[in-house]
Amino acid sequence: MIDPTPSSAPLSRRDALRWTFALTLGSSVAGLAGCGGDGPTTEDTLPDPGVLRSVNGRLEMDLVLRYGHEPRTINASTGAQAAVYPAASQQVMTELRCYNGQYMAPTLIVNAGDVLRIRLVNQLPANPVDPTTIADLSFQNSTNLHFHGMHVDPKEIRPGVYGDYMVDSWDAGVVPGATRQHEVHIPLDHPPGIYWYHPHLHGATNAQVSSGMFGAILIRSPDDAFVTPDEFTERVFHVHKLSLDADGRTDTFAESEDVTASNFVLNGAYQPTMTMRPGEIQIWHFINVASFYPFNPTLDQHVMQSFARDGNVFDKKFIPVDASTAPLTLASGQIDVQHWPGNALYPGGRLSVLVKASDVPGSYLLRAGSAPSSQYDEEIVGRLVVEGVPVTMVMPSPANLPALAGYEPITDDEVARAGGKHRDLVLAALQKDDPRIASPIPAGEQWFIPDPDPQNEFVFGVGAAGPSIRLSPFQSSLTPTQTVPLNAVEEWTIHSLNEYPHPFHIHINDMYVVRINGEPVTPFWCDTLPVPSHGNFTFRMRFTDFTGKFVWHCHALDHEDMGMMQLVDVV
Incomplete structure (x- = not known):
């Protein structure tokens, strides 16, 4: 294997696109x-x-x-x-x-x-x-x-x-x-x-x-008639926050958890500049790789058109992405159930958008979060400079978004024909003396960080929802807690007991979301979705093609590492 020593300088759009990587034939x-x-x-x-x-x-x-x-530039x-x-x-x-x-x-x-x-x-x-x-x-x-x-x-x-x-x-x-x-x-x-x-x-x-x-x-996919890679510039945005100690390291869980995170960086760059020609159309794929923080992008004086969430294209439509569609909550403080979660990407989520540059040359700011739409401060994460000779490009039609085999709507009848199985599950961080935590804690278990860490007062875990919740962390057992027959079609409701909208992620099979806080919504497919504060969402799932064990968990990765995860076994 060839494994050359990489340069310490960050790769840029103009001089990179070759990665010092160990390759084999093929x-x-x-x-x-x-x-x-x-x-x-x-x-x-x-x-x-x-x-x-x-x-x-x-x-x-x-x-x-x-x-x-290597050097990294972050906010001061x-x-x-x-x-x-x-x-x-x-x-x-x-x-x-x-x-x-x-x-x-x-x-x-x-x-x-x-x-x-x-x-x-x-x-x-x-x-x-x-x-x-x-x-x-x-x-x-x-x-x-x-x-x-x-x-x-x-x-x-x-x-x-x-x-x-x-x-x-x-x-x-x-x-x-x-x-x-x-x-x-x-x-x-x-x-x-x-x-x-x-x-x-x-x-x-x-x-x-x-x-x-x-x-x-x-x-x-060769059958995808929506866009071809040769038509548009296509860019991947890893949306990230760094947690660095005084030596520029993140060696332990404590450091990744306790060190103040940087502002958002895009592909490791703080407030980078992107360039487009007037009228140019690009495809941007946002991936929230941050460990805890939500990211809801808006681009000044532009309306981005999202066409897919988590790789799952929408049903023959675009969803506008701008300041008017960003809010997670209504003026009353209640969530907008029908549009949950707005533009917000919680950790693990992805959003694919079409960006058509303004016909007016200029500099436009890319923002994340704002006071009306998020509990986190607004951040300016980059700028788009529009300049050069204008181009004429035609937006692709949402009518060409592909219909995906195996991703047809999961109806009430299909769930009923498969036995109508419904599971209610809960995830939460609770104080260690909360009566909803399994008691007594089994001998030899370590369910919380010892003193003096401030996390020591909480247990991060999952359990079955109901009047007598008994929460326990993943590390209490490596045996599956949910056993599902192959080719089953089930409905699950995921509940949260916390203010933070825990981003729920399940492996292998995608979710068909049908209700938010018990209210029917226009169904959509995804694999990562925040659970509304002190609320729930309901999805349906086809457990197809693969047997074996996998997990569902909170994609706030410190929560996962502390135990907010559970094993599923498809048999």
Whole structure:
């Protein structure tokens, strides 16, 4: 394997699009499509991840986990500076866990029906001792690999070769010095769209993703008549917040949790500049890879048109994305059930949008959050400079959005024919003396961080909803708590006992959301969705194609690492 030492400088759109990556035959490195001459003269400073494309139905690569040493530019202060452009910034030399020594792994472009083979190589040093002393947080240098949102086999598919395998105990996984071979067979009818990959070992996920261990996956389909990659520039935006200690590191769970997070960075860049020509149309894929914070984008004096959430295209329509569609709540303070969750992307979620640049040259700010729509301060996360020779481009028609096989509406009759199974589940962080927590705590269990950490007063867990909730964390048992027959069609309602809208994510099969807080809504497909504060949502699911164990959890990764996760077994 060739594994050259990467440059410490961030990759930029103009000089990168080749990623110093360990490749094997069957892969190629190339950039996403872009417009040619007569374009903007302002420098485009949004780093683009490198791109690897499958060749002849196969993409094979090594993904090496080690420490990378490179500078990062972040905000110099928080608070009011977040809504200023340009804001004060500072450069910090970082030493963070990453893939192949580089912040932000490459975008993998594959086709439905392809085979994706990734050899995960753990070159990290031995596991450090986490100062919390809690057992399942003491393996921060062990790891594994999750293919977020993809409908693929979750099992060890043959001895030593794994699919989307996520049932490691926290003291196992791919330990320092070990390797694991993944082989993901993408079904021929897999929905095209944006997915991503990241580590998922219980107890180590928050610190590793917070360090920058993530990459995008774009799945293409030859039957997709909506757009072709050659028509439009297509860009991936990893929306992230860094949690760096004084030495530019994020070594332990405590550091990833307790250090004040930076403002949002896009592909690792703070307030970068994007450039377009007047009238140009681009496709932007937003992926919220932050560990806790929601991201709801708006672009000044532009209306972005979203056409897919979590890779699932909407039903022959666009949904406008601007300041008027951003709010999560009505003026009364109640949530807008019919439009939940607005433009907001909670951790793990993705939003694909069409951006048509204004005919008026100028500089336009890309914002996240605002006082009416979020409990978090508004941030200016970048700017779009529109300049150069105008172009005439025609927006694609939503009538051409593909109808996806296996994603037809799940009706009342279909659920009834399958037995009408309904499950009510709850996730919450409760004080450790709350009567809704399972009691007594089993001998030898560590359900909360010991003193003096402020997290020590809470138990993060899941349970069955009802009048006598008994909450317990994932680490209390590695046995499945939900057993589902293959080809079952079920309805689940997910409840939250907290103010924070926990982002619920389930692996392998997508959710068909039918009710928010008990009220019927226009159904939609997704794989990650926030649960309304002290509320619930209801989805239906077809458990098709794959048997095996996988998980559902809160995608606020510190919550997941503390136990807000549960095992499902399809048999």
